[in-house]
Amino acid sequence: MRRLWAVFRKDLAIELRTKDSLNTMLFFGIVVLVVFHFALRSGEVEARAAAPGVLWVAFAFAGTLGLNRMFAAEKENGCLEGLMMMPADRGVLYLGKMLAGTVFMLAAEAVIFVASLVFFNLEVWGELPWLALVFFVGTLGFTAVGTLLAAVAVNTRMREVLLPVILFPVVLPVLIHAVEATALVLGGADRGELKLPLAVLSVFTVVFGTIAYLLFEHVLED
């Protein structure tokens, strides 16, 4: 646990100092909102109905950039080698990186979501706790897989291009159920209907998180 916190705190300290990941994620997320805002305003599709999909497109692309950046920083100066040589279970490194990725992504999501309230004219104050729960569970599912695949991609020549190519097909169930759950909350559906998508997201996170924890040390080696 102490080692997990050490990895998380190190990533947090670097991010607070450089803001590399957050700036990139926010810039991209806001651009997605702006583009969809203008596209939907000129069409017949109700912007509010499209908001869940637009939000998760912005979250997913911003998250991919953030994960890529987080692991690219580990390649600089061969820091990943230094991490791998530590007498710690390499699965703990995965958990520390996943925790950091989740916190960065949630921070970016908070800002992107506030911006979406303006762009899509949403009034969701009463739904905020439920939305926060959906965003949290969906983001965990995304980073559970994303952290492992970002570690795979960082050791290749095409790292920036490869991550979305290998990540999105695997993480599609997370995105589908996260969009569904977000739509249910924004549509004022009965809270009981949230059980299924949240359960699917939770099971996905546990199953893929466990697999990633066990595989992480193998994907780091040449």
Place this chain on the structure above:
Amino acid sequence: MIEVRGLAKYYGRQSALRSLDLRIARGDFIALFGRNGAGKTTFLRILAGLARPSAGSCRIAPAAGGAGRETAARTRGRIGYLSHHTSLYPDLTALENLRFFARLAGVPADDAFLAGRIGAVGLAGREREPVRTYSRGMQQRLGIARAFLHDPDLLLLDEPFTGLDQAGADFLKRYLVGARRAGKTCVMALHDAELGHQLASRLVVIDRGTAALDAERDSLPLDAFRARYAAILGPQPPAGGGAS
């Protein structure tokens, strides 16, 4: 302590190691020579557990029993690996870097202990400056402090003198002499035959992915070693050559 049998590593159709056999006893201090691309770095990376062999085996005697992942982690705790990279985070200070690695290694992470380690490599007074502001040589010195922070008993060093100024090189020589006296085991890749002959107890030359020479230093005076070295690899290149 280490048994290497038929070790081979291929990157696509390119072979870095073909069939390397080597037994390394506790306390052996090996200077590893070879042309660029001979497989020295690959060999060290396999020993360090950073790369998997394509064929053959490389076994480091375990510190104690236990489950596979735990044993692997304990074995890593006995290894100090210094590669061409310093493995330091440029946006953290020297103290923050060492504190982070100390926490992962499970050694004391208090400022006084870490400042002592930083001072030992000649960087006293620069502890709280970001590593990004350090020169290449200073980063290499701090990289040495990081690699040896947990007092490992197996040292794997890949061109450790590259980038060091005279004071840094003197520090590293003193450290290695002390480590040899303390009975630590070391495998270091070098290009400088004289330096390797001075520091090591055993001289190994890798050529075409196999061990072309493996001799005790005391049985091979420097001039004789130079002649053998030149016969295998050609004339001695200038010291401080590139990666392998």
